[in-house]
Amino acid sequence: MDMAKYRQVFIEESTEHLAEMSSALLKLEKNLADGRAIDLVFRMAHSIKGMAASLEYDSITQVSHGLEDRMQEVRRAGRVADSEELGVLFRGLECLESMVAAVRATGKVPPPEPALAAVLANRLDEPPPEVASRALEATAVAQGAAKKKALTPIL
Amino acid sequence: MARILVADDASFMRQMIREIVESEGFEVCGEASDGVEAVDEFKRLQPDVVTMDIVMPRKSGIDAVRGIIALDPGACVVMCSALGQEALVTEAIQAGAKDFIVKPFKPDAVIETIKKVLEKDV
Numbered sequence: 001m002d003m004a005k006y007r008q009v010f011i012e013e014s015t016e017h018l019a020e021m022s023s024a025l026l027k028l029e030k031n032l033a034d035g036r037a038i039d040l041v042f043r044m045a046h047s048i049k050g051m052a053a054s055l056e057y058d059s060i061t062q063v064s065h066g067l068e069d070r071m072q073e074v075r076r077a078g079r080v081a082d083s084e085e086l087g088v089l090f091r092g093l094e095c096l097e098s099m100v101a102a103v104r105a106t107g108k109v110p111p112p113e114p115a116l117a118a119v120l121a122n123r124l125d126e127p128p129p130e131v132a133s134r135a136l137e138a139t140a141v142a143q144g145a146a147k148k149k150a151l152t153p154i155l
Numbered sequence: 156m157a158r159i160l161v162a163d164d165a166s167f168m169r170q171m172i173r174e175i176v177e178s179e180g181f182e183v184c185g186e187a188s189d190g191v192e193a194v195d196e197f198k199r200l201q202p203d204v205v206t207m208d209i210v211m212p213r214k215s216g217i218d219a220v221r222g223i224i225a226l227d228p229g230a231c232v233v234m235c236s237a238l239g240q241e242a243l244v245t246e247a248i249q250a251g252a253k254d255f256i257v258k259p260f261k262p263d264a265v266i267e268t269i270k271k272v273l274e275k276d277v
Contacts, residue, residue, distance in 0.1 A: 001174060001262075009167045039212075043164070046210045050237055051167045054259040 003055065007103070010051045014100045017044040021093055028086060033079035041089065042071035048096065059112040060099045066120030067092040073122060092120045157273055158184040160202040162193035162219065163235060164211045168258070172206055172235075175262045176269065190214025194222035197230070204269055205232045207252070209243050217247045224251035231272045235260075 021044040024037035031037075045068040052060035070089065080086050095116055102110040159181050161172045166188075173183045185200045187193040191213045197205060205223065209216040216234060223230045234247045234255040244255045253272040256265050 001171070006167065006171065009170060013165060013167050043210055043212060046237070047165045050258045051165060053237075054167070054171065056259075 006055060007107070010055055010057075011100060011104050014048050014051065014096075015104075017048055018093065018097050018100065020044055025086070025089055025093060028080055028089075032082070032086065035078070038071065038074055038078075038080070042068060042075055045071055045092075057099075057103070057109045059110050060096065060103075062117040063092060063095050063099065063113055063120065066117035067096070069121035088119060091116065156180060156182050157203040157269070158182050158200070159269070160185045160187065160193070160196055160200055160205045162187040162190070162196075162205060162211070162216065163208040164188050165208075168208065168235070168260075171260060172265065175260060175265045176206075178262070179266045179269075181269065190216060190219035190222075193219040194226070197223045198226055201227075203231060204272060205230065206235055206256070206265075206269075207232050207247075208235045209237075209240055209247065217243065217250055220247055220250045220252050231275075233268055233272060 021041050024034075024040040024044075027034050027037040028041075045064050049061055049064035049068055052058075052064060067089070070085075070092070074080055074085075080089065095113060099110045102108070159176050161169050161176075161183055163169050163172070163186075169186050169188075173186075176183060184202050185196045187196045189212045193205065193207060193211075193216075194214070207216045207219060211219070214222070220232050220234075223232060228251070230251070232247075232252045234244055234252045235258060236244045236247075236255050237258045244252075247255070253275065254268050256268050
């Protein structure tokens, strides 16, 4: 298989999905129980996970899987719990945006974000809050770096 | 030559399945990007096999299986699932799907599964 072709399709389709996810999260900001927005974020995370797994982009698979798991819980509950949980969802979106931007800019997969994936998935074995907090801060720094990198032309 | 309908909301996955099945000489007679379209295209094209994603907009893959089986109880539908969707796969099989393949797709497994459901259908 021509994996370069699929990498390009992944970048295009993931970028569209992330834009849709962003719009949906903004809707959830106004209404935490917006069912259509909840379903859309779940589907987009699921779709990105499938594509990333096919390309063996493990770090993207891990974060999108975490986001999908969280959204599965949100679907069961019928609503995003509160603004704190919404913030976690936005963190997931921003992390995926930076990771896809890094693939676009460098052709390489960014390093994994296991702590963020665990926080997203709301797993019982998630790291203690201070570790999770450091992971989120590190993610924010990495996102800034990736965005800068994405704007730098490849020489 | 078996005719296959590929239903998946991700163009990425549709292209990948198309490439895998065409490499074996099967014909992709149509594509659908949601569950409603999958049922409509099944009705229109009467394919030998449908590959059906589970998570799709408008109508889920499982509901689309129900719609297709209502039209043709002998229809050959193969579910495309991801790890962690075991319960949904079971539900799809109960709804009438013949088998399933797991993402990320392994070309040999996809071909083997399609051949298996076609043989059973003879």
